[in-house]
Amino acid sequence: MIRLEKRPSPSRVWAAMTPVLAVVATMIAGGFLFWMLGKDPLESIRTIFWDPLFHETFGPYSRPQLLVKAAPLILIAIGLSLGFRAGVWNIGAEGQYIMGAICGAGVGLAFFPADNPLIFPTMILAGALGGWAWAMIPGFLKVRFGTNEILVSLMLVYVAEALLASVSQGLLQNPDGMGFPGSRNFRDFPAAHNAEIFTNTGMHWGVVFAFVAVIFAYVLLTRHMLGFHVRLTGEAPRAARFAGVNPTRLVLFCLGTSGALAGMAGMFEVSGPAGQISIDFNSGYGFTAIIVAFLGRLHPIGILLAGLLMALTYIGGELAQLMLGLPAAAIQMFQGMLMFFLLAMDMLTNYRIRFSMKTA
Template sequence: MLRLEARATSSASAAWLSPVLALTLTGITGAVIFLAMGKAPGVALYLYFIEPLTSWSGLSEVMVKAGPLILIGTGLSLGFRAGVWNIGAEGQFIAGALLGSAPAIYFYQSTNPMILPLMVMLGVLGGMAWAAIPALLKTRFNANEILVSLMLVYVAELLLIHLVQGAWRNPQGWGFPGTRMFPDAALLPMIVAGYRVHLGTLIALTVPFIAWFVLQKTSFGFHVRVFGSAPLAARHAGIGQQRMIWSTLLIGGGLAGLAGVMEAASTIGQLMPKISPGYGFTAIIVAFLGRLHPIGVLLAGITIAVTYIGGEGAQISAGLPKAVTGLFQGIILFYLLAFDLLTRYRITRVHSQASAS
């Protein structure tokens, strides 16, 4: 019989080894799957994991995709550390995009340079407002934030569809769902001509460092860590429960909202019925793959972005189904959780202990 036994020590290095091992095994498992599909595993893996990194345009695309993942993942990791399980970043992303895009839609001929800062601010507020609902229900009625935040994702999605097919639909759009294209003043500036890397990408790359500083050096960051790992100690030290729930949800929602408005105001340039390839959900994987550590989230965001871009490439050049991307992301999470378990426990064989009879 096999049994799990707690290890006496769980080393910090093992905690960082497990994502590396998880990625390696994901590659191996992927190879097996490709073989079963009748594709050359070497080629397919190359397309997925290496090809996107071999050209400037590939790298640029990876960074563009990594941006929202890193922003949302950083916010979520703060909340997860505090034990506040915001699963609805996807909804907060959409809410941010909706509110943040409003100026660009109502003033579609604007050339005022202040429109962009206004949109970014509204985007953050939109995400926060959406996250404030689970925060309010949790602190007031002790409603489970996992369920509330998750269900609000669908509300946000339907609201988006409702608006782009109704009040916000482009009058000159021949009836297609979608808003007008944003005016130039409402678009984030590009960094390098010819590539899609934009100001939002840069912002996304700096946010983890700010979060890292907050966690290490500020009372608030310390409180987040204590609150998540020892709620009674937090209470003893006078760390308010309500304050922590509110602040972590608002930060998570705000960053998701920021990611949402920046996505709308850059690569998309308008609102459409679908504006996210599931960034809000994938960011949960990013947060855990990055060990809930801001710098880890930065690396994990880039890694997962590679699978998105690689998936698109493989779809075009090797005819692999798009679902493989989601499959890879799922396998990574699966292995990661398995290795995490094994860093904290070991499997022992229990054999019948026969004392002499």
């Protein structure tokens, strides 16, 4: 008989091991899935996880993409992880990401075609503010009226999407675009363009900010009283209050920070890799970042690694579509499975499995 026995305290070894196990389990289950689709499972897995980095032909093209895709995921996930640690569930990072992009791009385009070195920094600030303000809506409603931040932040994603569609056909539409929806392309606006810092590395300012955010979060959580209060609130809310934490301020801090980081991510994306505001500019980074946050154990370094891995599945997935004709949905399922296995494996940190001969 197999039994589960609660551990006296959560196992640190398993806490670090479960993401790795989850990835392995996802590869196995994913391989099985691809096999059922009539593809060679080993080749599929290799195409997703190996070829983007080391393939002779595709490697040079996809390697820079790794940083491009990972940066927004990491930036958003770092912000989310602070809230998740404190039990504040911001599920609407996608909306904050869109609002950051709209605000950042809007401010930039207002100066078109000026050439001033302050334009880009102003856009970063505007993007952060846009995401922050969008996250403050569920924050204010929660602390003032006790509404559920999960529902409000999620619903605001759809409001943001509607706004995005509206501005790309109205307010921010390219006047020289011959009526096509979408804004001017930032490639034609050097002062506001989030270009690569080193050519062909994928390294843009968003990547820099993502790394800074990782370090910032790491220091905050391990070395600062505010980070301690964030963790304490998640572990034991009553003890946090006893320790002098002001719950209202903490909720607003967590939502505000995650909103600002998501907004920045949106601004870097729109002014760089995406290039312009368009109806479907957002590509679900805000939601995928939730998986990244958990896959990284809500730990800054873990999130960094998880972000890179998740970026790899994006690129590898595209490659697999191209090379093997795998459907796009199969890749989304692949990412979903990762979350599923991770949550299932999490049990191992709190419980140990005992095999015993006796049957009941």
